[in-house]
Amino acid sequence: MAERLTTQQVAEQLGVKVETVYAYASRGQLSSERAPGGKGSTFDAREVAELAARGRRTPMRPNAAGEPPAGEPWASRPVTVRTGLTLIENGRLYYRGQDAVELAARHGFEAAIGWLWGLGSDAPVTLRVPPATAEALARASAALPDGIRLPDRLRISATVAAALDPLRFDLREQTVQAAGAALIAGMVEALPRTAPDPGPDASLAARLWSRLASAAPAPEALACLDRALVLLMDHELAVSAVAARVAASARAHPYAVVSAGLGATDGPLHGAASPLAHRLLGEVLVGGAVPVVSDYLRTGRPIPGLGHRLYPEGDPRAVALLDAVGRLDGGAAVVAAVAEVEAAAGPAGRPALRANIDLALAAMALAAGMPAEAGEVVFAVARTPGWLAHAVEEYREEPLRMRARGSYTGPRPSEGPERPEHPVPSSS
Structure with missing residues (x-):
């Protein structure tokens, strides 16, 4: 034995x-x-x-x-990610113990960031970009070719802002938060303006609106965008948050952390799902939900914007955002189209699949006359303070703790140097 x-x-x-x-x-x-x-x-x-x-x-x-x-x-050693930021429990989302839907109903983006960063909701974060950085971002934006996607402009802005910050490797919490506040504003500043300038003292939602829409917003429209930003600030250990924490584990500076998070949003399963849902809703508004959903099913394509494994009874963020979209001029028709998609996609005899936040973002963009990529931009800008909050937490942990171990499946190394079966004649 x-x-x-x-x-x-x-x-x-x-x-x-x-x-x-x-x-x-x-x-x-x-x-x-x-x-x-x-x-x-x-x-x-x-x-x-x-x-x-x-x-x-x-x-x-x-x-x-x-x-x-x-x-x-x-x-x-297993990696246990301890976080005091976000809790998803019993179908609800909480930021530091506060229901995210209730927080979004009472506070704007700046105050919600203050809450997520542990400063309190009565300490809104000032989101302003330094003049020198704003000028550099404007020059970089003007130098880009026509047709550059807005999400790609966000990634470029993070790189430019990092190069201009000599204190970017100062990882103390207050320094990281100050750099992050300027970066969030700089990301919006780097987008081309498409509507009247609301002025430098306007809320970030107002400044972002002027980059995504073609006309000045009504109060309820601006409130809708502000609500979307708050609802999207963080979502526990979503893949982009994990990417951000991995970068922070290697002690990457906050700009690199945000770049890592942005990279994880570039796929259709996280962050970039909203443009696909935008296209779906646009087709439904023209031709009805049943033929559009049927075509998706016939061709084997997943129906974007439906269902969420963490919210089997429905995504509360989507419910809250669609409620705000329904109050916009023309928003009722878009919300009705969302309901039609839910009903058409539901299996026979089973409850209908529910819209998630990606479909709600697409509905907001359609109702506001924004381009398809607007939802992806809103997602990235909104999630940036969450990535920075995760970075601050990760900076307190052991460095490089996020390294995974591989299970090797390739060929085993040879015991000695390889020798050909038949000697190769010498050319000398």
Whole structure:
């Protein structure tokens, strides 16, 4: 029989606590058996040796205090992301314990950022770009060829703003927040203006509206955009937040963190889903939901903007935003089109699929006369303070803790240098 070790012996061999040994067993990294007499557990000595060897092969990295990571071999330590920012529970979304829908109904974007950043909702964040940075962003924008997509302009603006900030590697919380506030304003400043200038003292929602719409907004329209920004600030560990935290784990500066988040939104499954939903709704408004949805199903295309695995009973953000869209001039028809899509896409005999925030963003853009990419822009600008908040949290953790381990499936290295089967004649 293979040698068996007690729990205490395993802990001593691995250099970990007894509790960690049981955690290994619960994750399937060690197999345990009840000890004779039923007291305690025993473990296969070979498995323990292999686990210890894996830990030795992976260099241990110091934590923020310069000390080795405690508790267990670095290679097998699971990454637990502790966050005090966002909770999704019982079909609701909360920012620091505050219902996001209620926060969006009472406060604008600047005040909501203050709440998310731990400053309180009565401490709205001033979103202003320094004059020198604004001039550089304007020059960079003017130099771009015609036809550059608005989301791509946001990515360029983050790079330009980073190059102009000599303090970008100062990762103290207040410095990161100050840089982030200027960056959020700079991202909007980098977009071409398409409507009358609301002035430098206007809310960020008003400034963003002047880059996405062709006419000045009615009060209810501006309130609708402001609500969308608040509802989209953060969404727990969405893929863009994970990308941002990975960058922050490597101690990338806040501009690079935002660039990482922006990169993760460039696919159709996160962030860039709204333009697809915009096209769908546009077709429905012209030809009705049933033939449009039927064509999607016939061609095997997923119907954009429907359903969310975290909200099986419906996305509360979408409900709140569609309520605001319905109050816009022409918004009722767009909201009715959303309901038609929900009904047409629902399986027979089952509850209809519900609109998610991507479809609600598309509805807002259509009702406001904005281009298809407007929803993607609103998503990116709104999510930026969330990425920065995640970065601040991650800067407090061990550096480089977000490194995943690969399970190699390629060919094994050869034991020695490769030799051809048949000698190659010399040319000399």
